[in-house]
Amino acid sequence: MRLTLSASLAVLAFAAASSASAEEGMWTFDNFPIAQANATLGTTIDQAFLDRVRLSSVRFGGCSAGIVSDAGLVMTNNHCVATCVANLSTQAVNYAETGFTPKARDEEVKCPGATAEVLTDIADVTERMHKAGEGLSGSAFTRSRDAEAGRIESEACGPATDKRCQVVSLYRGGQFKLYTYRKYSDVRLAFAPEDRAATFGGDLDNFSFPRFAIDAAFIRLYENDAPASTPTHFVWKADKPVEGTPVFVSGSPGATQRLLTQDQLMTIRDVVLPMDQLIASELRGRLIRYSEEGERQVFEAMDPIVGLENTYKRGLGRMRALTDPGFMAARVAAETDFRSKAGDRVFADLSAIQPTLRELYPAMALLEGGTGVGTTPVAGGSQLFAWARTIVRGAQERAKPSAERLPEFGDARLSAAQTALFANRPVYPGLEQVRMEWWLSKTREWLTVDHPYIPALLGKESPEQRSARLIEGTKLADPAVRRALWEGGLSAVEASDDPLIQYLLAVQEPTRAVRTEWEEKVQAPTDRASEQLAAARFAAYGDAVYPDATGTLRLTYGLIEGSDVPGQRWGPFTTFAGLWDRATGAPPFDVAPKLLAAKDRIAGDTVINMTVSSDTIGGSSGSPVVTAAGEIVGANFDSTVLTQRNAYGYDRNVNRSVIVTTGAVTTALRDVYGMDGLVAELGVR
Template identity: 70%
Template sequence: MRPLLFAASLSALAFAASAASAEEGMWTFDNFPIARANQTLGTSIDQAWLDRVRLASVRLSGCSAGFVSGEGLILTNQHCVASCVAALSTPEMNYGDTGFLPAARAEEKKCPGQVAEVLTEITDVTERMQAAGAGLEGQAFTQARDAEAARIEQEACADDATRRCQVISLYRGGQFKLYDFRRYDDVRLAWAPEDRASTFGGDLDNFSFPRFAIDGALLRAYENGQPAQTPTFFAWNAEAPEAGSPVFLSGNPGSTERLLTQDQLYTVRDVVLPLDQLITSELRGRLIRFGDESEENAFIASDALYGLENTYKRGRGRMAALIDPAFMARRAEAEADFKARVAANPELAQATGDPWGQLAAVQPIQRQLYPTYSMLEARAGGGSLLFSYARTLVRAAQERAKPSEQRLAEYSDSRLSSLRNSLFAERPVYPSMEQERLEWWLSKTREWLTIDNPNSQALLGRDSPEALSARLVEGSTLADVAVRRALWEGGLAAVQASDDPMIQYLLSIQEPTRAIRDRWEAEVEAPTARASEALAAARFGAYGDSVYPDATFSLRLTYGQIEGSDVPGQTFEPFTTFAGLWDRATGAPPFDVAPKILAAGDQIDPGTVIDMTASTDTIGGSSGSPAINAAGEIIGANFDSTVLTQRNAYGYDRDVNRSVLVSTEAITTVLRDVYGMDHLLAELGVE
């Protein structure tokens, strides 16, 4: 059956402070520059085309994806389902080693905590959100905005478990939109290749090209125990991609900082990134050592280690941009142009005031508070699942005792469904890894804040990180979902009466952790939001609607062409093939080919395209984004970019910006010739 989706109707560095040009921009679907895209690419897309793309696009937990059949089948990256594969695996049956290869739908397995969301409607709620904070300062401003967002979300979706409503800030407070999603919380794994298929080349190849990674996987959305009916989906194109052809990516880029002022960027460069990189590099080293201790430890650490290596290398690329004098000079020029345009319009200048000065005044406070806020709140627990469960249970119990509008934003009535879904998901908990992460967090917090800091003393008392983490992990029963459910349902009384040491520990540290959050919201977030709102209004006044917002892990569409790169230090053709894979393979990690692919080598056409690059504007969170042609057919999925592209967080540079995509031709080939997934090929319409 043909899908309903598409019977199709068919430079220089630029920054978002000024009008976007060429292929630049992660555009919202209600402000996509159709005419400019058509002129640049020679296409003829229209609003109906955009609407169908939106309804076929899927947001996953931390990733992007797209429907590829009318029965809920979803294409994404293998690394986007790696946590699911790990959760479903055991050391005795490791699907990472074998691939997950169900012979029929009945054998598809639920991914713990995974949700799939489809954006169905966008409503402007800017007036309500900005009115809620009018005349307020500090934490009162933040709380009023959070409360209004919660009210809007609750009014729109109420208790409908099939929907999620989310108020999203765009242009750093210049606009607020209510995104209404169709939500599926039963998402099952339908196919994943061997880990070595998607991670060939390991960290050495990460954020680079040529790549030979078959980083694809298939999920399926279910409803009432049956495959979901999804009549709007991307038609599968199994043909070889062509150089120079147009490509669109529809996904959920995580976060960019292109609209930050130069003063804000200096704080990122001087304080935020250095701390984050040092912390990440040490944890990476600890997990490498942990994994080297035994095969079981290597299995336990593999998923977390992959993520850390990705984060660290991305940070390296971003730091390289922020210490590049030429890059920062062009950023400064764009800011100077923005200021000059505002100053040249007396009415606009009077309405704008001096948000640049206000943001500059926040920076010393942010620099002072960031280490404490980061260690006590943002990265509290160091990634320990048991700690995360305990914090959710403790704070949810405390917050649910208040009216919804007075709670921390993540515990408002409109967001409790998502919270419960995550809390009650069945995930494996490995005590050795739990202690490793908790011990690391306690030791690094004490090191960064110093031993005499009252916060360090509140966390540790007279204990050592080693002794405290061991006691908390060994005595906790929170790995049992029934225990977590009972504490949730029992509310504050049950939580306070619990004898679980992790629960009691979280109760004991609420005062210092909440205190730093309160200070951060009052002294950093609130004045930043106030000034950013004024900047956004000035930006609209200076440049009109030709400006796109920073990424916020909300659905965006970007476009470009399939092409290689000829920039010094980044020179490559746009495609890699299986012939290149065989040439690159050495047989030794990380250049060892996945066993099943190696065994089927004689069956595979060596000219089959594995990966390709495109000039599309992407960032982290875009992983899994459907790559579609002008006919609306899916031709691949975004899974990476290059090191030089990491400056994309702060500004788009077409010369170096390249997204790395896995081709549907490669996925089709391995489904057919390697893994024997004929029932999936039939569903995709591949003959």
């Protein structure tokens, strides 16, 4: 593809295209700029390469992964299997402390509720989706489009349980594609190191470099109770990486906001990020306090605290970008250029929505979630609350025709809801109560005591009283109880005496009202205006434009290289020798016991981590890093704080993805954890 944009615009959201000197773009596999990538990198990839990479790439929960053997073996990050490890662990047998090191395949253990997916097909359904919204506005527009998406998904996948179909909005409504996935519902943990090996340096080193983390793990895909046959897979390459090598990163980045207007970004800067940051920091504080109560509480709160720390640092980096005069001036220049081509009308429509969005955001974020712009966890992330809401809403929605339901309960999506609901996961009542108590307290604080929805949420009780009563009285921790309520339908749900079920029934009116108002006044007009803006963008820039990330599979590329800008000056590699030098013996710079015991068996110059100038963001964790020959040389696990501006625009000077190398993973498997079976399966000699 030939590009029509100047280099000064190429790093910015509205252009969203790459110049010859910048590895920008989270490209979809059906619109990847092969010629441009080859010209930039000096490679000779072709469509066959793209097909192999796509079929070897895996979406795993909110992470990415890569198939590395013909028997369903998949490499991802250790932090991507942290929930699985926590679910399989107890205080007596804590795999986060010891590592999970099965000696044979029959010792691999199923991750509760986990699914993995491989993208098999992409089809254009733009015309159908646009036609579904013609002449409509408000919630009628939203519901009509949701219903059409559900019909398309049902037509494509039907009752199949080994496939999943998803209508994906690209270019903020400019295009719609049907993504078809091969779905694996039996995903088993095959290896995880000691947590300290994967998180050396803790929160102090998080979102930074140099790093010394073996943040890698393996899962295995199963079908019919046997390892899946996966003849298409990446080739394992454990050689020492070479600076300047071109590489490709394939994964499912969560969300970028590069195509937003400046007025939309000001709403994020002034309303969304400040609220989300305050929320995350206070919830983290409450969980830390909870963890100080004893060893059991430390065990229960460890994984949630790490997740909140990631959320907070990510938001911090994004706030710095939105308050960086140089970065924002470049975005303004790009928008000015775009306005000269597209006109002001659609921009004005989006600007007019912002006061309403600012007003409605707190209630929508706290009571419903799913705003598309923030990260505030509903009910503090309470698992019991999430199950109760699925049961109650599922029962209410399934009583309607599929086209009239909330989209998450359409026929094509019910299997995903059931998988999550029926999973046998441990529940920690103390932790659940902290989450619920925090949520009720913060909701009352943010919405104010006089808000009309507060009586339904609290009645005459305090947040402490209500959360204690609900969590102590519910029986939803038992998967059999959840299954019985789900299968019993609306009559069983309404007859239930479970206090959490009754609570969710009681709060449906206000929470659904919040969602309806958001759809009517924010989501629908935003989607309509964004669709028009996308058409103007295509007219101005053609197909040299890539879409914002949407949690769907993308391919980016770059070079193995260090950084030389203020605040991050370093070479591209760290080694085991550097790990030993950095270690102090005191947390968080204490080396994992098994790793430390293997010190004399490990070559000090073995590279642990490296940095790459690829275009990645949250959700790219676990993304396979591959050469032009299709050899996997690492997995993305982090990026720097400065890179968090990547949500709003790519800046090659500061953008660096942090990679754990296959050489480090091989060393850990062979010399630390005795995983000889996996080493042989990977073809290491």
